[in-house]
Amino acid sequence: MQDKAAYIKSMFSAIAGRYDLLNRLLSLRQDTAWRNFAISKCDIEPEGLVLDAATGTGEMAKLLMRQNNDCTVVGIDFCPAMLDRARAKLQTAIDSNTFHFIQGDVLRLPFADNTFDCATIGFALRNVVSIADAFHEMARVVKPGGRVVSLELTQPSSRPIRTVHHIYMWRCMQLVGTLVSGNREAYRYLPRSIAELIPPQEVKRLMERVGLQGVEFHRLYFGVATVHAGTKTQYDGQG
Ligand SMILES: C[S@@+](CC[C@H](N)C(=O)[O-])C[C@H]1O[C@@H](n2cnc3c(N)ncnc32)[C@H](O)[C@@H]1O
Numbered sequence: 171m172q173d174k175a176a177y178i179k180s181m182f183s184a185i186a187g188r189y190d191l192l193n194r195l196l197s198l199r200q201d202t203a204w205r206n207f208a209i210s211k212c213d214i215e216p217e218g219l220v221l222d223a224a225t226g227t228g229e230m231a232k233l234l235m236r237q238n239n240d241c242t243v244v245g246i247d248f249c250p251a252m253l254d255r256a257r258a259k260l261q262t263a264i265d266s267n268t269f270h271f272i273q274g275d276v277l278r279l280p281f282a283d284n285t286f287d288c289a290t291i292g293f294a295l296r297n298v299v300s301i302a303d304a305f306h307e308m309a310r311v312v313k314p315g316g317r318v319v320s321l322e323l324t325q326p327s328s329r330p331i332r333t334v335h336h337i338y339m340w341r342c343m344q345l346v347g348t349l350v351s352g353n354r355e356a357y358r359y360l361p362r363s364i365a366e367l368i369p370p371q372e373v374k375r376l377m378e379r380v381g382l383q384g385v386e387f388h389r390l391y392f393g394v395a396t397v398h399a400g401t402k403t404q405y406d407g408q409g
Contacts, residue, residue, distance in 0.1 A: 175275075178297050179249050181356050182226070186251035188351045189227050190259075193293075195350065196343050196360075197395075204395045205233050205292060207388070208321040211399035214238045218287035221246065223276045223308055224294030228256025228269075230321075234290065235264050242268040244286070248275050279307045288317045295322045295373065296363035302376050309380040312402045318382055319399045320373070323364050326393035335394060339364060370396045 182189070193201050212234070214220060218241045222231045225245030234243050247253050253271045260269050274280050276291070276298055289308040298304045308318045326332045339361035347357025368376075370387045373396075377385045382400030389396050 174299050175248070181353070181359065182249040183251040184353050185351045185356050186227065186249070186255050189252065189255070190229065192347055192350055193229070195346055200391060200395070201229070202233065204321055204390055204397070205230055206237065207390060208290065208292065208319050208397045208399075209234055209237050211319050211388075211397060212288045212290065212317050214241055214288055216240055218242075219285070220244070221279075221281070221286040221289040221308070221311060223279070223289055223291040223304065224297065225256060225271065226252045226292075226294070228253075228260050228271065230290055230292040231256065231269055231271075232260055232263050235260075235266070235269060239266070240268075243270075244281075245269065245271045246274045246276065246279065247271070248273060277303045277307060279311050281311045283310050284313045285311045286316060287313060288319065290319045290321075292321045293323060295320055296367050301368070301373065302379070305377050305382070306380045309377075309382055309402055314402055316402050317399055318377065318402065319397065320377075321395060321397050322367065322373075324367060324370060324389070324393055324396040325364060327389065328392065331392045335392075370398070373398055 220234055220241055220243045222243055222245040225231050225247045228245050231243045231245045245256055250273055256271050289312050295301050312318055326335050343361055344357050348354045374385045374387055377400045383403050385400035387396055387398045
């Protein structure tokens with residue numbers, strides 16, 4: 171378990187400089203639309219306080235602030251190189267200082283229960299050691315009535331499209347990722363992690379198990395990405 175965390179941290183350290191570019195290229199420039207769709211499920215109140223778990227280079231945090239310009243965003247990630255990119259990017263991209271980037275573990279969030287109005291996690295369910303623990307922590311720190319929203323790369327459900335997607339993942343993604351990042355292993359890991367991720371129905375069940383209600387999921391672009399969203403009720407943090 172610990173090995174996976176160390177592996178993930180060192181992989182993202184190695185590709186931090188090219189991460190945003192590759193995100194754009196490999197999603198065929200759809201990543202921003204997917205993130206904006208996820209943010210539309212956050213129902214953020216004016217002056218809301220939002221947690222972006224596994225924030226990486228802060229792309230989700232940036233769009234959260236653009237769509238809700240009076241909210242405050244706290245991004246947390248355990249990879250310092252990704253956070254350095256996030257800080258540098260948001261200092262120039264966002265005309266306010268209501269964002270904070272903190273180094274820390276999503277599986278042990280350093281925040282009190284019921285702190286945030288909403289918590290997001292983008293493209294990171296595949297990377298955490300325990301999806302259940304990540305949702306447990308996100309649900310714990312969100313206030314009752316607050317939303318927990320995930321965006322993740324997934325596999326299309328339709329068989330023919332899945333076949334095309336499979337070829338795209340194992341040929342194009344791997345080739346372009348390796349050439350642009352110079353890191354072959356990272357872009358072998360990417361398709362493997364998508365293929366190994368539990369299906370959306372199971373993600374939904376995990377969210378429900380930590381006390382989130384009304385959990386819905388939306389498959390985007392034939393299911394190559396999926397957004398899950400649920401609302402915290404009177405969860406007591408013990409589940
Ligand atoms: C694919 S990137 C996603 C970054 C960003 N959320 C986005 O939307 O582009 C995955 C991120 O998850 C982070 N990560 C994985 N496990 C983590 C954990 N347990 N605690 C904190 N960060 C974690 C990695 O360091 C990496 O920055």
